[in-house]
Amino acid sequence: MIGASFINRGNFMSKKGILFIVPTPIGNLADITFRAVDVLTKVTLIGAEDTRNSKKLLNHYKIETPMISYHKFNERKRVDKLLNKLQNGEDIAIISDAGTPGISDPSSIIIKEAISCGLKVEVLPGATAFIPALVVSGLNCERFQFIGFLPEKNKTRDILLESIKKNENTLIFYEAPHKLQKFFQYLFDYLGDRKISIVREISKIYETRYSSTLKKIIEEPEQIVAKGEFVIIVEGSQKSIISDSNLKNKLIKLLENGETKKTAVKLVTKETGEQKNRIYQLALELELHE
Numbered sequence: 001m002i003g004a005s006f007i008n009r010g011n012f013m014s015k016k017g018i019l020f021i022v023p024t025p026i027g028n029l030a031d032i033t034f035r036a037v038d039v040l041t042k043v044t045l046i047g048a049e050d051t052r053n054s055k056k057l058l059n060h061y062k063i064e065t066p067m068i069s070y071h072k073f074n075e076r077k078r079v080d081k082l083l084n085k086l087q088n089g090e091d092i093a094i095i096s097d098a099g100t101p102g103i104s105d106p107s108s109i110i111i112k113e114a115i116s117c118g119l120k121v122e123v124l125p126g127a128t129a130f131i132p133a134l135v136v137s138g139l140n141c142e143r144f145q146f147i148g149f150l151p152e153k154n155k156t157r158d159i160l161l162e163s164i165k166k167n168e169n170t171l172i173f174y175e176a177p178h179k180l181q182k183f184f185q186y187l188f189d190y191l192g193d194r195k196i197s198i199v200r201e202i203s204k205i206y207e208t209r210y211s212s213t214l215k216k217i218i219e220e221p222e223q224i225v226a227k228g229e230f231v232i233i234v235e236g237s238q239k240s241i242i243s244d245s246n247l248k249n250k251l252i253k254l255l256e257n258g259e260t261k262k263t264a265v266k267l268v269t270k271e272t273g274e275q276k277n278r279i280y281q282l283a284l285e286l287e288l289h290e
Helices: 034-042 053-061 075-087 110-115 130-137 154-164 178-191 215-220 244-256 262-272 276-288
Strands: 019-020 046-047 067-069 094-095 120-123 144-148 170-175 194-201 210-213 230-234
Touching: 019 075, 019 110, 034 094, 046 053, 046 075, 046 262, 053 067, 075 094, 075 110, 110 120, 130 170, 130 194, 130 230, 144 154, 144 194, 154 178, 178 215, 178 230, 178 276, 194 215, 210 215, 244 262, 244 276, 262 276
Parallel strands: 019 094, 019 120, 046 067, 046 094, 144 170
Antiparallel strands: 170 230, 194 210, 194 230
């Protein structure tokens, strides 16, 4: 029943408070559940990633609950304060700027600590960016793996990409607009050419979807408006239809024409869309048999 109270203290009968993890709209303010509004209205405090940004949402739904900043830079400092309130019987909600807290957003520490203290944690279903992006991609939705943002450190990023290059599940990434071209190059170098679906600004006025391949998007970067929030859906690993002997023949031709090993590997990778590491390994095998 619309308008009913969703926080029924009689059901919990606990002196301790409840930690609510509440999804918020990723663009369109109407994409929030009745229950989420009710919870945000009735808790005693809301931990928000950016209180200024969240104030717009709260004002829209006439929610007057006090907020406290809770983001990745102060998360550990806030945990003790929030746990004390929960231990004293106060209900608290955690929200992010958009989507479900915990999905590439802070909240993992408070959730783990609350659980370890025997406190009740309740996660509400609701908005998250990658599900609509996956569904609209046209790629396999039956099996997928959420990767999120690539690691900043080169070694950590390389290890991750190496570990997923043979994964046949659809892969889901988040990326910032100013890092897109480097991001696509990283994927191409490790995964080879694959079908991709790029969705920017989901549920917002400038929502846009691009269907392409990694190779084409690298060659024609101007087709992407590099502004806003991006979700990139990448086709899972497909069995290669190009044999090792075929690839070696291509390398041999280039080497015989005077190209360096590095250039030959680059040209064959670009032509075939095969994984760069695979081509490089074949080039090393040719050297060993000279």
